Amino acid sequence: MADPDVAPVLGLRERKKQRTRTTLINAAVELCDRQGFENTTVDQIAAVADVSPRTFSRYFATKEAVVLAIIDDVIEIVGAELRRQPADISHLEAIFLSHVHAFNATKSAPPTGLTEQRLLAAARIVASSPALIQASTRFRLDAVNSALVERMGTAPDDRRLQLVAAVWGAIVMCALADLGPSADWDTMTVDGIVSRIEAAYAQFLDVTADVKQLV
Numbered sequence: 001m002a003d004p005d006v007a008p009v010l011g012l013r014e015r016k017k018q019r020t021r022t023t024l025i026n027a028a029v030e031l032c033d034r035q036g037f038e039n040t041t042v043d044q045i046a047a048v049a050d051v052s053p054r055t056f057s058r059y060f061a062t063k064e065a066v067v068l069a070i071i072d073d074v075i076e077i078v079g080a081e082l083r084r085q086p087a088d089i090s091h092l093e094a095i096f097l098s099h100v101h102a103f104n105a106t107k108s109a110p111p112t113g114l115t116e117q118r119l120l121a122a123a124r125i126v127a128s129s130p131a132l133i134q135a136s137t138r139f140r141l142d143a144v145n146s147a148l149v150e151r152m153g154t155a156p157d158d159r160r161l162q163l164v165a166a167v168w169g170a171i172v173m174c175a176l177a178d179l180g181p182s183a184d185w186d187t188m189t190v191d192g193i194v195s196r197i198e199a200a201y202a203q204f205l206d207v208t209a210d211v212k213q214l215v
Contacts, residue, residue: 021059021069023049028066033121037067037129064135070122071136072143073114078102079143082151091152095144095168096201103194116190123193127179137169167204175200 027048031040042063046056060066081098106116126132141156149156175196
């Protein structure tokens with residue numbers, strides 16, 4: 001039987017670890033958004049978070065990893081939305097609707113959730129760095145692709161899964177191609193990002209409308 005005096009200590013430790021992780025992510029967002037990803041160092045992030053670089057390395061292997069953690073917050077919400085999509089629509093349409101719903105939900109999210117400001121900050125940071133763009137589009141079994149595995153009834157290493165993920169990644173990259181460092185981020189909104197994704201998805205449907213399945 002578990003010692004009742006031990007449980008509160010473990011709970012407190014886990015809460016402290018979560019707070020430290022969140023503080024590191026917030027510090028990375030603040031610095032990368034202000035001075036750019038390339039100009040931000042692990043030592044700077046650790047200093048703003050008031051921890052040592054060694055503590056940083058316990059939570060994140062690289063500077064890239066802490067920024068990708070911001071993206072993972074978005075992916076987790078999109079993955080949950082994907083599991084709610086009906087089975088009688090295509091996998092790409094399900095992914096598209098999941099992103100639109102998740103992004104629109106940021107406009108009414110509580111301050112501790114994925115807010116519109118946090119989503120836009122993540123988009124600004126990723127768009128500012130070719131290395132981050134490449135890392136964020138690299139195939140991995142994240143929350144969205146895990147939900148796709150269930151939806152498609154396939155294995156994680158099935159090429160069809162990777163093809164769907166690659167096609168969706170290409171649509172998003174085309175949609176956001178003009179949102180580089182020179183974009184007017186001061187006037188950018190989630191509605192603006194959603195509109196770009198909707199337009200790119202519509203164009204994808206248009207150019208693939210006459211594609212026929214091989215017999």
